[in-house]
Amino acid sequence: MIQANDPARPALRVSCIQFEPEFGAVEANLARSSDLIRAAAREGSRLVVLPELANTGYVFETPEEAASLAEPVPDGPSSRAWGRLAAELKIHIVAGIAERAGDHLYNAALITGPNGFIGTYRKAHLWHRENVFFRKGDLGFPVFETALGRIGIAICYDGWFPETFRQMALRGAEIVCIPTNWVPMPDQPEGEAAMANTLHRAAAHSNGIFIACADRVGTERGQPFEGQSLIIGTKGWPLAGPASRDRPETISAVIDLAEAGAKDLNEFNSVLRDRRTDLYA
Incomplete structure (x- = not known):
């Protein structure tokens, strides 16, 4: 297992696949996503x-x-189809999925790698009518130890809560993967960039982590989606994207996970070290 912050680790190419799933067409969506994953690999x-x-x-x-x-x-x-693909291509895949666990449904994401299934994250903060269909996530904010490094996962509206990223950063996350379906915010000005881009750039900067956001495009049952997938460096600057608002696109960036962590901003300041936990409720 690769150790966190090991400077000997090779650079890592990350891709976020922005496409338009067809509602209810699971086999077709798996086939399309598999083609796009193969192309990225x-x-x-x-x-x-x-x-x-x-x-x-x-x-x-x-x-x-x-x-x-x-x-x-x-x-x-x-899960099995993505797992077989990860094993065949010797890559890691993070994918959003509707999970059934006993009598409960969760808006979830799985991570799978060359050696098989690694873990599940269940969305903690449900958006709008998701509350009708899913239970709130009950697995916390795990950080998965992988052959690539320490990977966290959050989903869409989780990104509106600074605690999401702070929890994972404090557990040693180096990159957080965001399967998402961003929608326009209420009263969003015409042509304005997705609010999520601002929020996730701020989270990357204030926690010293990479963030990789894979959105979808298109309009489904009257609901438009934002696109604008984005890969962000540890200082909050975009490394790839934002992608298009309205067409499928794969964005990629080569990153060095050794850069993750609470790096000094100057001779006095480091964001995580400067936290005043004595004052926080």
Whole structure:
């Protein structure tokens, strides 16, 4: 296992795949995502991030519809398909999925690698009508030890909460992968960049972590999506993207995970070290 902050680690190519899932067409979405993952792997990517609910689509109309499309993780057909692909290509994949666990449904994401399934994250902060279909995540904010480094996962609206990234940074996360389905914010000015871009750039800067956001595009059952997928460096500056607002696109960046962590801003300041935990409630 690679140790965190090991300067001998090779550079890592990361890709975020922005595409348009077809609602309910699980086999077609798996096939399309697999083609795009293969293309990224051919270009040298070793970590590939897919959007939120990448195999099912997003806009469920009833709990029964959501239940009919949800699958167990890691034993469902989508988990197995992505797992086989990761093993074949010798890469890591993070993908959003509707998870069925017993009688409960979760808006979840899995991470799988060359040696098999690694873990699951369940979305902690549910957006709008997700509350009708899913339970709030109950796994906390795990950081997964992988052959690439320490990987965290959050999903879409989780990014509106600074605590999401701070929890993972304090647990040693070096990169946080964000499967997402960003939608326009209420009262968003015409042509304005996605609010999420600002929030995630700030989170990367204030925690010294890489963040890789894979959004979707298109309009599903009347709901438009923002696109603008983004890969952000530890200082908060974009390394790739924002991607297009309205067309499928894969963005990629080569990063050095040894750069992650609470680096000094100047001779006096380091963001994580300067935290005043004696004053925080």
